[in-house]
Amino acid sequence: MNLDIRHLRHFEAVYRLRSFVRAAREISVTQSALTKSIKALESEIGAALFDRTTHSVTPTKTGDILIRYAKDVISSLGLFEQQAASINDLDTGSLTLGSGPYPLEPLVTTALRDFATHFPSIHVTLQTGGSNALLERLMNRTLDLVVCDISKYQHGPFSDQISVDVLPPEPIMLIHGRDHPLCVNTLTLENLAQYAWAVPTASPGLFRRLPRELRQSAFPTGYAHYRIEVLSVCLEIVRGGTVLTAIPRSLARRVCADGSLVMKPLPGNFQTNDGIHTLAHKAKSPAVIAFIEHMAITAKALATERA
Secondary structure (H helix, E strand, O other), rough: OOOOHHHHHHHHHHHHHHHHHHHEEEOOOOOHHHHHHHHHHHHHHHOOEEOOOOOOOOEHHHHHHHHHHHHHHHHHHHHHHHHHOOOOOOOOEEEEEEEEEEHHHHHHHHHHHHHHOOOOEEEEEEEEEOOOHHHHHHHOOOEEEEEEEEHHOOOOOHHHHEEEEEEOEEEEEEEOOOOOOOHOOOOOOOOOOOOOEEEEOOOHHHHHHOOHHHHHHHOOOOOOEOOOOOHHOOOOOOOOOEEEEEHHHHHHHHHOOOEEEEEEEEOOOOEEEEEEEOOOOOOOHHHHHHHHHHHHHHHHHHHOOOO
């Protein structure tokens, strides 16, 4: 098989835009030239990539399967060109990462701050949200890496295609307002189960470890009363009310410093379970490699902070 990188780029543009007209305009070729390019690629692989009608362009099953590999080839060529132009030079380049709610603050934000100090010319895009959605974007090649709970990947459909660098864990702390009844009441599972919670979607591993009493009362549907994927919003709901939340110790120390919130150890040994997720068979750019190194250093520092 003799593939032309131009055909792969044309395939990616039509797949992404779902239009030969828009794709031809974006990559500055005529529509007839683009059509000929796609037909040449289809002839080379022996299968149709798109179902075409007068009004629509829809990828075939073959197109849906091959697009990920086409993106990998295009990305790898881009990395080759970048490296050939300037070996180990991080004055140019880009990084697109996703973060789940727990590692976002202060782990990812601290690592990004230090990374920006060392490599101010790198273009960085950060996307946040639920881990499942972020891992799907990683598989679709729209993210270079994802920092989230590793049990989401372990129980996902793409576990054999993702590589994980496990980060050092840190304790997860209970957070409540300074006037909360738990300030004077004993901290027991029964007491914790009496109140509503504001937390992100629980990871499979963490949810299984919750005591049965707490699962049945506070999380009867598998989710908290307030299911919010942004910890700062969870904390605002908790502040001044009776709602509870749980956050990593490094963040708890910072948000409780002014006395408006109180942190306490949760009954049981609850810890973060985060890792850096990348595609197992995709080459990493210098920017991605450098950021992973900053993440590892930052995670170790936060995990070893004194309680």
